[in-house]
Amino acid sequence: FAGLADVSISQDIPVEGEITVPVGSRSPDEDFSTLDEPVKDTIMRDLKAVGKKFVHVMYPKKSSALLRDWDLWGPLVLCVSLALMLQGGSADSKDDGGPQFAEVFVIIWFGAVVITLNSKLLGGTISFFQSLCVLGYCVLPLTVGMLVCRLVLLAGSGTISFIIRLIVVVAMFAWSTLASTAFLADSQPPNRKALVVYPIFLFYFVISWMILTFTPQ
Amino acid sequence: IASLVTCLFAEFDDAANLLAANPDATTISIEEPAEIPKNQHGRLQEPGREEDDELLGTDDSDKTELLAGQKKSAPFWTFDYYQTFFDVDTYQVLDRIKGSVFPVPGKNFVRLYIRSNPDLYGPFWICATLVFTIAVSGNLSNFLIHLGRPTYHYVPEFRKVSIAATAIYAYAWLVPLALWGFLLWRNSKVMNIVSYSFLEIVCVYGYSLFVYIPTAILWIIPQKVVRWVLMMFSLCLSGSVLVMTFWPAVRDDNRRIALATVGTVVLLHALLAVGCLAYFFDAPELDFPAPIIPAHNGTTVITKSQ
Numbered sequence A: 001f002a003g004l005a006d007v008s009i010s011q012d013i014p015v016e017g018e019i020t021v022p023v024g025s026r027s028p029d030e031d032f033s034t035l036d037e038p039v040k041d042t043i044m045r046d047l048k049a050v051g052k053k054f055v056h057v058m059y060p061k062k063s064s065a066l067l068r069d070w071d072l073w074g075p076l077v078l079c080v081s082l083a084l085m086l087q088g089g090s091a092d093s094k095d096d097g098g099p100q101f102a103e104v105f106v107i108i109w110f111g112a113v114v115i116t117l118n119s120k121l122l123g124g125t126i127s128f129f130q131s132l133c134v135l136g137y138c139v140l141p142l143t144v145g146m147l148v149c150r151l152v153l154l155a156g157s158g159t160i161s162f163i164i165r166l167i168v169v170v171a172m173f174a175w176s177t178l179a180s181t182a183f184l185a186d187s188q189p190p191n192r193k194a195l196v197v198y199p200i201f202l203f204y205f206v207i208s209w210m211i212l213t214f215t216p217q
Numbered sequence B: 001i002a003s004l005v006t007c008l009f010a011e012f013d014d015a016a017n018l019l020a021a022n023p024d025a026t027t028i029s030i031e032e033p034a035e036i037p038k039n040q041h042g043r044l045q046e047p048g049r050e051e052d053d054e055l056l057g058t059d060d061s062d063k064t065e066l067l068a069g070q071k072k073s074a075p076f077w078t079f080d081y082y083q084t085f086f087d088v089d090t091y092q093v094l095d096r097i098k099g100s101v102f103p104v105p106g107k108n109f110v111r112l113y114i115r116s117n118p119d120l121y122g123p124f125w126i127c128a129t130l131v132f133t134i135a136v137s138g139n140l141s142n143f144l145i146h147l148g149r150p151t152y153h154y155v156p157e158f159r160k161v162s163i164a165a166t167a168i169y170a171y172a173w174l175v176p177l178a179l180w181g182f183l184l185w186r187n188s189k190v191m192n193i194v195s196y197s198f199l200e201i202v203c204v205y206g207y208s209l210f211v212y213i214p215t216a217i218l219w220i221i222p223q224k225v226v227r228w229v230l231m232m233f234s235l236c237l238s239g240s241v242l243v244m245t246f247w248p249a250v251r252d253d254n255r256r257i258a259l260a261t262v263g264t265v266v267l268l269h270a271l272l273a274v275g276c277l278a279y280f281f282d283a284p285e286l287d288f289p290a291p292i293i294p295a296h297n298g299t300t301v302i303t304k305s306q
Helices: A002-006 A028-032 A039-058 A073-085 A101-121 A128-137 A140-155 A159-187 A190-212 B002-013 B021-031 B035-045 B050-057 B061-071 B079-086 B090-101 B109-114 B121-145 B159-189 B198-218 B224-250 B255-280
Strands: none
Touching: A039 A073, A039 A128, A039 A140, A073 A101, A073 A128, A073 A140, A101 A128, A101 A190, A101 B079, A101 B121, A128 A159, A140 A159, A140 A190, A159 A190, A190 B090, A190 B121, B090 B109, B090 B121, B090 B198, B090 B224, B109 B198, B109 B224, B121 B159, B121 B198, B121 B255, B159 B198, B159 B224, B159 B255, B198 B224, B198 B255, B224 B255
């Protein structure tokens, strides 16, 4: 553009041309609007995002994908399915049965909120919903464990089935805790990591206890 | 500064006059105003360091409350205000727990460990852990006790979790509230009393409950004698923490009121332990005779379970 420095346009010469620059068949507005795409595309995009996060939880590496694009669909699906699977054990008419649907739901969500508040109050830099997202997604191993336990209970409820269930639940509990710690540990102040990890440990321990003590009627 | 330090160390040597000297310290500070800014300045530079153990142990409640007031200056509707209650590191929480499990006779828990930095992390999560420990241990112990009986069907007893949560959180937060109100009222009548803020009382109660967590786990052992010995032991430990904290606060008062206050504190603590043991853990070694089975020839046979 150095040569154009010498060019000067006198005010008598009319300048004409096109102001709008053609960018092709789609205007910039249509890139951000998803109204015109087929419904299948919309649903598949969200499902793929949820599925990708499930894979991240099952093979926990320190990736930031789970944290960056948080969503609460996965935790909702996991929480509802876990609460539904824990339902069949309270057919006892007495009050001594297992947890009801509402109790499981409240424990998971209220527990996740309290842990998030705790980590933020201790000086964590993670945002509220990102932390909820991680804690909710890391319930996935325990939900898988619950499924396995129900299948084992279909076969019988003796000592051997109890030992199998115990091993499965302990393994899934360790997996959940390690996965959530892997995602959340970096955002905590360094000399308070144990203070943040312990409530997460307690949270998954309570859920594991509910899964292990599930007895079908 | 050296003379100030030696003066403070001299006060620290005489632990019996330590807290009685607090009102005197107030009058001393009026007579020697030049030393106060240095004192506070030194305090502000190193808040809550372990090396200042002796110095802050001799501090009077006025200065620690002033420091506390300077720390918590954010208005109560901001998030930062509540963050000041969680300003503890891992080693501080572990130290406080250690101090509640191994109480040193003569050392005040609040003065030694809390030192104008009360936290809500310890009380809240110790109570949560205790709730779930009691519920899980109770359930496990009942399962093991009734294991051999053919008529026993295992139930998770999930309702007991909410009962345990209500009882323990009510104890750990409402009793300190009542005690704080009571101490405030007595403080308005009798001037020479060490006063604690509400959060410091909540802190002491919360950390003193920690010793019940291993006790609840050990209560799984289905022997009555073992359970009662464990309860006495843990009651002594946590009760002594409470007594050593609150005795200096009431001993300048009327003798009977002081004894009644400390006695009530210990009694409520004991009631909590006994209530938990009685409600969540079934009595072991109880031989329930099996139901009477009518035999074929008309005579009834009573079988006893082992």
